[in-house]
Amino acid sequence: MSFDPHIAVTRFGAGLSPHHALPSDVASILAEAAAGDPLAARWPLMKLQDVIKADEDIRVLSGIAHKKRGTEEADAAKTARKAIFDAMRDAETYDIGGLVARMLAQPYGLGERLVQFWSSHFTVRGRGGALQYGVGTLASVAIRPHIMGRFEDMLLATVMHPIMLLYLDQAQSVGDNSRTAKLRPERGLNENYARELLELHTLGVDGPYTQDDVRELAEVLTGLTFQRGEGTIFREIYTEPGAETVLGKRYYGEELAPIKTVVRDLAAHPATGAHIARKLAVHFVSDTPDEALVAHVAARFVETQGDLAAVMAALLEHPAAWKIERDNVKWPLEYIASSLRVLGMTEAQMAAANVRQIDKIVRRPMVGMGHVWQRPNDPSGLEEEDESWITPQAVASRINWAMNMPRRFGIQLPEPAELLLRIAGPSAPPELAFAVNASESAREAVGLLLASPTFQRR
Amino acid sequence: MTTDLNRRRFLISALAGCSAAASPILTPVTMASAPWDNRVVVIILRGAMDGLDAVRPVGDPDFAGLQDGKLRGGEEEPLMLDNFFALHPALSDLMPLWQAGELSFAHATSTPYRDKRSHFDGQMVLEAGSGNDVDGRPRDGWLNRLMQIAPGVEASTAFAVGRSRMAILDGEGPYSLWEPRTGLNVSPQAERLLELIYHDDPLFRDAATQAFEIVGDIDAEPDPSDEMSADMNMMAEVSGNGSLNAEVAKFVVERLRNETRIATFSINGWDTHVRQGQTLPNRLRGLARTILMLKAGLGPVWSKTSVLVMTEFGRTARINGTGGTDHGTAGAMLMAGGAIRGGRVLGDWPGLRVADLYQGRDLLPTRDIRAYAGWTMRGMFGTSSSDIERVLFPGLELGADPRLLL
Numbered sequence: 001m002s003f004d005p006h007i008a009v010t011r012f013g014a015g016l017s018p019h020h021a022l023p024s025d026v027a028s029i030l031a032e033a034a035a036g037d038p039l040a041a042r043w044p045l046m047k048l049q050d051v052i053k054a055d056e057d058i059r060v061l062s063g064i065a066h067k068k069r070g071t072e073e074a075d076a077a078k079t080a081r082k083a084i085f086d087a088m089r090d091a092e093t094y095d096i097g098g099l100v101a102r103m104l105a106q107p108y109g110l111g112e113r114l115v116q117f118w119s120s121h122f123t124v125r126g127r128g129g130a131l132q133y134g135v136g137t138l139a140s141v142a143i144r145p146h147i148m149g150r151f152e153d154m155l156l157a158t159v160m161h162p163i164m165l166l167y168l169d170q171a172q173s174v175g176d177n178s179r180t181a182k183l184r185p186e187r188g189l190n191e192n193y194a195r196e197l198l199e200l201h202t203l204g205v206d207g208p209y210t211q212d213d214v215r216e217l218a219e220v221l222t223g224l225t226f227q228r229g230e231g232t233i234f235r236e237i238y239t240e241p242g243a244e245t246v247l248g249k250r251y252y253g254e255e256l257a258p259i260k261t262v263v264r265d266l267a268a269h270p271a272t273g274a275h276i277a278r279k280l281a282v283h284f285v286s287d288t289p290d291e292a293l294v295a296h297v298a299a300r301f302v303e304t305q306g307d308l309a310a311v312m313a314a315l316l317e318h319p320a321a322w323k324i325e326r327d328n329v330k331w332p333l334e335y336i337a338s339s340l341r342v343l344g345m346t347e348a349q350m351a352a353a354n355v356r357q358i359d360k361i362v363r364r365p366m367v368g369m370g371h372v373w374q375r376p377n378d379p380s381g382l383e384e385e386d387e388s389w390i391t392p393q394a395v396a397s398r399i400n401w402a403m404n405m406p407r408r409f410g411i412q413l414p415e416p417a418e419l420l421l422r423i424a425g426p427s428a429p430p431e432l433a434f435a436v437n438a439s440e441s442a443r444e445a446v447g448l449l450l451a452s453p454t455f456q457r458r
Numbered sequence: 459m460t461t462d463l464n465r466r467r468f469l470i471s472a473l474a475g476c477s478a479a480a481s482p483i484l485t486p487v488t489m490a491s492a493p494w495d496n497r498v499v500v501i502i503l504r505g506a507m508d509g510l511d512a513v514r515p516v517g518d519p520d521f522a523g524l525q526d527g528k529l530r531g532g533e534e535e536p537l538m539l540d541n542f543f544a545l546h547p548a549l550s551d552l553m554p555l556w557q558a559g560e561l562s563f564a565h566a567t568s569t570p571y572r573d574k575r576s577h578f579d580g581q582m583v584l585e586a587g588s589g590n591d592v593d594g595r596p597r598d599g600w601l602n603r604l605m606q607i608a609p610g611v612e613a614s615t616a617f618a619v620g621r622s623r624m625a626i627l628d629g630e631g632p633y634s635l636w637e638p639r640t641g642l643n644v645s646p647q648a649e650r651l652l653e654l655i656y657h658d659d660p661l662f663r664d665a666a667t668q669a670f671e672i673v674g675d676i677d678a679e680p681d682p683s684d685e686m687s688a689d690m691n692m693m694a695e696v697s698g699n700g701s702l703n704a705e706v707a708k709f710v711v712e713r714l715r716n717e718t719r720i721a722t723f724s725i726n727g728w729d730t731h732v733r734q735g736q737t738l739p740n741r742l743r744g745l746a747r748t749i750l751m752l753k754a755g756l757g758p759v760w761s762k763t764s765v766l767v768m769t770e771f772g773r774t775a776r777i778n779g780t781g782g783t784d785h786g787t788a789g790a791m792l793m794a795g796g797a798i799r800g801g802r803v804l805g806d807w808p809g810l811r812v813a814d815l816y817q818g819r820d821l822l823p824t825r826d827i828r829a830y831a832g833w834t835m836r837g838m839f840g841t842s843s844s845d846i847e848r849v850l851f852p853g854l855e856l857g858a859d860p861r862l863l864l
Contacts, residue, residue: 169731172780181779188779192731195575195785205576211817329661368640370621377504377726380578388623390661392669393640399652399666403644431658435651444648451652453659 001322006425010458011326012284012316014109015338016422018414019346023108026316033111034148034309039347043098046091048141048231051134052162054084056229058129088133090355095136096333096373097350097358103337105347110312114147115139116333117283120381122158122201124167125374131163135374138163151276151306152267155201159263162226168193168379171226175219175240189240194218196379202266204275209247216244220251220262273301280315282384286327290320326457329386332369335398336362339450342422343411353409361409368397390456398456403447416445423455493610496762496797496838497714499752500601500626500722500831503745503769504581505729508783509790510775510821511738512549513563513803517542520810524775529735529783539563543803548739551746552794555753559800561793562862564830566805568771568788568823570853575785577729580770585626587828589853598629600831600850601720604841605631607849613668616720617713619706624722634668634718638709642673702748711755714763719839728769731782749794761796764838764863766831774819775810786820791827797838799864804830828854830862837863 005022008029009015023029061084064077103112119139126132142157142164158164165171173190174180181187194217199205223239226232234255243252249265251258266272277298281289293315300314315321330338340350353361363373370389371382383389406413413419416436420428432452439445449455511530515521516538521530536544537553543565545553555561571583583589587600598606605611606629616633618624627633644652649670656663702710702723710721725745730737745767753760772789788808794800808814808822816822832846832854847854 169780169782172732174779176779186777186779186781190731190778190780190782191784192729199574199576205574205579211573211575367621368637378577378729386661387628390665391621391623391635392665392672393621393635393637395662395665396640396642396669396673399644399669400642403648429655429658431654435655438647438651440645440647444645444651447644448648448651448655452655453662454655456662457659 001319001324004322007322007324007458009108010338011321011328012108012110012113014103014106014112015334015341015458017104017341018344018422020107026313029108029110030148030309030313030316032106032108033114033312035111037102037111037144039098039102039105042347042351043101045095045098045140046134046136048134048137048162051088051130051137052229052231054088054130055134057081058084059228084130088130092133092136092374093355093359093363096362097353097355099333100337100340100358100362101347101350103334104341104345104350111147113284113334114312115143116331117280118143118147118154121279122164123376123379123381124161124163125376125379126163127166131166133374134163137161146308148309148312149307150267151272151301151308151311152264154308155267156260156263158201159197159224159259160232162232165193165224165226165232168196170221170224173218173222173225174238175222177241178222178239179237189215189218189222191215191218194221197221197266200379200381202275203269203271204278207269207271207275213246217246217262219244220246220258223255224259268305270298270302273306274298276306277301277311279384280311281321284315284328285321285323286325287385288327290323293318293320327386328458329389329456330458331382331389332366332371333362333373335369335456336365336401339402339406339455340409340411342419342450342455343406343446344414345411349411357409361405365397365401365405368393368400370394370397399447399451402450403444406446406450407443413442413446416442416449419446419449423449423452429454493608493615494719494839496719496764497756497759498720498834498838499710499714499763499765499795500720501745501748501765501767502581502585502624502626502722502724503728503741503767504577504724504726505769506577506580506771506773506785507728507741507769507789508730508734508738508773509565509769509788510772511734511783512546512742512792513539513565513790514544514546515542515565515807515810516544518807518810520814524810525777529777529781539803542807546739546742548742549746551743551750555749555794556801560753560796560798561800562798562802562804563790563792564804564825564827564860565790566788566808566821566824567791567827567830569827571771572787573817575771575787577770577785580785582625584768584770584827585624587626587831587851589851598631599624599626600828601627601722602629602631602633603849604720604835604839605629605633607845608839608841613671614713614717617710617718617722619710619713619721619723622724624724627720627722634672636669636672636709638706640669642669702744702751704751707748707751707755711752711759714756715759730773731778731784732780734777734782737782745792753794753796764793764795764797764834766834767792767794768827768831772821775815775821776819787816788821788823791830793830793834793862797863799861804860804862825857826854829857830860832856833860833862 008023058081061077061081065074068074103109124138126135138161142161146154169190170193174187176188191214195214198209219240223234225235243250251262278294281294296318297314301311304310420436435448436445514530534547538544552561569583570589571580585599605616613632613634618627618635621637656666727741768791773783773786778784806824808824812818828851832851835841
């Protein structure tokens with residue numbers, strides 16, 4: 001088992017494409033991912049400060065609509081508020097178009113796959129107001145800059161992101177002995193974020209922490225909160241006085257210093273390395289990954305204290321990463337984007353799509369496939385088990401999409417025989433070749449190819 | 459069509475790996491065939507419902523001291539269930555069921571899961587039913603293990619409803635999973651070719667076979683009788699925001715009025731860390747509506763039905779600093795249906811003094827929630843005690859019969 005260009009772009013990239021040559025080695029895939037986001041200027045994603053501004057504007061307008069209800073001023077405020085909501089909703093949809101465009105434009109596409117992987121690892125949901133549409137800013141601010149950087153920097157950036165602090169209730173948590181709690185005894189500690197930080201983001205649920213560590217970490221985090229109209233701030237009067245002990249180490253100090261220290265310590269913990277290594281191997285290679293592969297990646301994580309470029313190199317250099325069997329199934333967004341990509345759609349064609357079309361071809365079909373975009377039920381992230389994605393109704397949704405959407409979107413469909421070659425190479429499974437020939441129409445043949453396990457697996 | 463359906467049924471059952479005893483080759487298949495006449499609905503509340511708020515132990519002298527007056531209690535008159543427990547006012551729509559003996563609760567109950575208080579592991583333990591063993595993912599869910607040992611079951615006997623897989627019913631035994639708002643429109647030729655290209659990939663093959671089968675079943679079913687339509691209309695009247703979607707509920711009751719005997723689905727959003735006084739009532743009202751929709755839609759079948767409402771764990775006895783509660787241990791479960799012996803709050807009460815609380819913070823579990831589920835299965839489906847203690851819930855001691863059913 002060794003490097004294979006076909007596996008390289010399907011398993012570790014955005015998928016096959018008639019427009020991009022296959023990579024010749026692992027180094028070029030890693031180099032592309034490390035080169036950042038070349039489409040940032042052409043496809044600007046939503047900005048965090050705009051989301052915070054919209055949130056504040058909505059608060060002000062709601063205040064006017066409430067206090068002056070019955071007046072023309074209130075009606076104008078409601079109209080203005082609706083316009084902001086509509087613009088935010090459109091911006092969120094447009095951002096999905098931006099992600100698909102990136103997956104069409106990048107020659108290999110490991111970077112976009114990593115953005116999706118880490119966005120799932122740090123799953124958030126926008127709480128209320130305009131923030132519900134701003135989930136994507138976590139990826140732009142906290143994830144994109146660090147996919148080939150240091151895990152501790154990524155983790156700290158998520159800790160500082162207002163949508164994370166709101167989602168996991170950190171923004172409202174105050175120390176039980178803080179000055180705020182002394183004045184307002186009903187306020188106090190909320191341990192939700194501390195628990196998920198340990199369980200989901202760093203050590204993993206089997207990691208070496210106890211209920212006391214959760215509690216003490218929650219106390220370290222006090223002071224970190226959200227100010228409407230501003231963003232993440234540190235509020236001294238929320239802090240629990242004194243030192244706290246997390247995993248046997250004492251943390252104390254001024255303002256953000258102990259928070260930053262504990263976050264960096266958690267990021268570098270060997271249990272975090274083991275947790276992240278397994279998640280990467282499961283996501284990219286197999287739900288039941290080779291233990292030697294996991295150990296190899298985990299060791300690199302620990303050696304380099306979470307240098308993600310080195311960690312990804314460790315994953316891609318290991319022979320078990322190149323196993324022939326395609327154990328995993330594409331996630332819904334990846335499935336849709338790789339379908340458009342293999343059909344030959346270009347980034348320029350994507351740029352011509354309006355918000356309604358993006359909604360119709362990407363966001364809404366994803367719901368049927370089991371992924372409600374940016375509206376997770378809980379912070380545990382997208383499922384990795386293939387059985388979660390290939391359920392009867394999800395497979396029906398994938399079949400419906402494959403059969404109907406590309407044509408409705410006005411994509412010029414390739415010749416079925418050519419698409420077969422593109423997807424399966426010269427050694428296509430005989431039943432797939434037979435099915436393509438036996439189809440009643442070219443559209444159906446293309447649909448069958450996109451719906452086939454050969455294309456859906458990676 | 460019939461032949462085609464039977465062939466598909468054979469395929470799905472055979473592919474689902476069920477035992478020879480359950481194979482339709484040996485047991486003739488008809489639409490109405492089902493091993494039991496009783497129905498069980500299992501509703502999973504994901505996020506950990508606060509049992510101390512839903513069913514308030516107002517008779518416990520220490521209860522008031524855990525409150526800030528706004529969270530559990532407030533201005534609304536408590537709905538006294540007996541001289542100790544009061545129902546959350548947002549569940550008031552269920553009081554007629556309580557009075558009719560069609561609603562019960564079990565309190566101070568939990569799975570064997572302890573200490574890490576992770577939603578995801580907690581749900582895994584609840585759905586696997588296998589005790590506190592969370593090393594790796596469990597192989598299957600406890601309802602699925604029932605499907606593996608019960609004779610004469612087929613994929614349509616047990617339904618998980620929704621867009622996500624339900625671990626409680628997942629496994630080697632036959633079952634169905636469907637979200638009723640999904641259509642599947644392909645030509646008969648494309649359907650055959652899809653069967654061909656999925657044939658050697660069990661994951662895709664099983665899912666697609668079932669999708670085509672369910673779509674075929676729904677198309678093939680006769681129009682509901684006038685009586686059933688009338689029940690459906692009543693159901694529409696009680697449906698509303700925050701509860702099971704009316705279309706989904708309609709699908710659930712249609713299945714249960716036909717050959718389905720077990721239905722399971724989940725309701726999300728119970729993780730009330732913040733402002734529980736505002737967030738929990740909506741959820742509870744939705745739950746009440748869901749149960750009333752089932753009762754209305756099931757019509758005469760309601761008398762043969764037992765609904766179990768379970769959650770992964772309870773929440774802290776005290777209010778946290780943000781007007782909510784954090785992850786705890788024991789909580790409450792709800793049982794409803796015409797088949798149950800209602801009007802009771804079951805379970806030994808552990809008390810709420812600090813020394814009584816689990817680790818000084820959570821309601822102490824006094825009975826394994828699996829015992830209530832086990833006794834329900836025994837009474838509704840005649841599952842033997844040894845199968846319950848060894849197969850469904852390994853390591854469980856069923857204990858004294860709580861006499862859950864009529």
